[in-house]
Amino acid sequence: MIVTIDGPAGSGKSTAARGLAKRLGFDFLDTGAMYRVVALCCLERGIAATDEQAASEATRSIDMQVRDGCTFMNDHDVTAVIRSPEVTESASVVAGIAGVRDELVNWQRRAVGAKNIVTEGRDQGTVVFPEAKCKFFLTAAPEERARRRQQDLERTGVIVDFDEMLRLIHERDER
Numbered sequence: 001m002i003v004t005i006d007g008p009a010g011s012g013k014s015t016a017a018r019g020l021a022k023r024l025g026f027d028f029l030d031t032g033a034m035y036r037v038v039a040l041c042c043l044e045r046g047i048a049a050t051d052e053q054a055a056s057e058a059t060r061s062i063d064m065q066v067r068d069g070c071t072f073m074n075d076h077d078v079t080a081v082i083r084s085p086e087v088t089e090s091a092s093v094v095a096g097i098a099g100v101r102d103e104l105v106n107w108q109r110r111a112v113g114a115k116n117i118v119t120e121g122r123d124q125g126t127v128v129f130p131e132a133k134c135k136f137f138l139t140a141a142p143e144e145r146a147r148r149r150q151q152d153l154e155r156t157g158v159i160v161d162f163d164e165m166l167r168l169i170h171e172r173d174e175r
């Protein structure tokens with residue numbers, strides 16, 4: 001059975017999906033981590049996040065693994081580094097590239113197969129698994145989402161101004 005949780009950045013999808021998967025004994029798929037890996041790969045290879053062709057090719061070349069709460073890029077554990085503000089910003093740009101999305105959507109469908117899974121992202125119930133039996137859409141006020149993102153970053157030692165965080169949330173929503 002597939003359960004999808006969609007919604008914008010900072011709405012609490014990951015926390016809800018992780019908690020639900022644990023309660024149900026299902027697997028959990030964090031699809032945002034995958035867009036973050038593509039962004040990291042582009043940053044490391046000097047590919048502009050707006051370069052559609054190069055970013056799509058890079059996506060195809062990555063050996064990506066998302067398991068047990070950890071994310072691997074070509075066998076390197078990138079779980080922490082993909083949460084940096086630089087990768088967060090870049091992930092939002094590469095996520096707008098059709099070639100990148102096609103590749104990751106195919107990967108997600110292959111990875112889920114016939115598993116019992118809770119999957120979260122912004123397109124899981126609408127585009128990737130429209131046949132899912134159980135779909136949620138979570139949202140929250142932009143100010144609350146900015147406050148959550150700010151707290152997440154503070155936990156990793158990164159201090160960001162609230163107004164700047166709110167501006168970035170609005171910018172990402174537009175994209």
Ligand code: DC
Nearest residue numbers: 031032033035091092095121122123
């Ligand atoms: O949920 P997150 O912040 O980890 O997601 C990282 C970026 O990837 C964010 O800009 C939204 C985007 N994303 C997407 O476009 N589609 C998904 N299924 C998951 C994330």
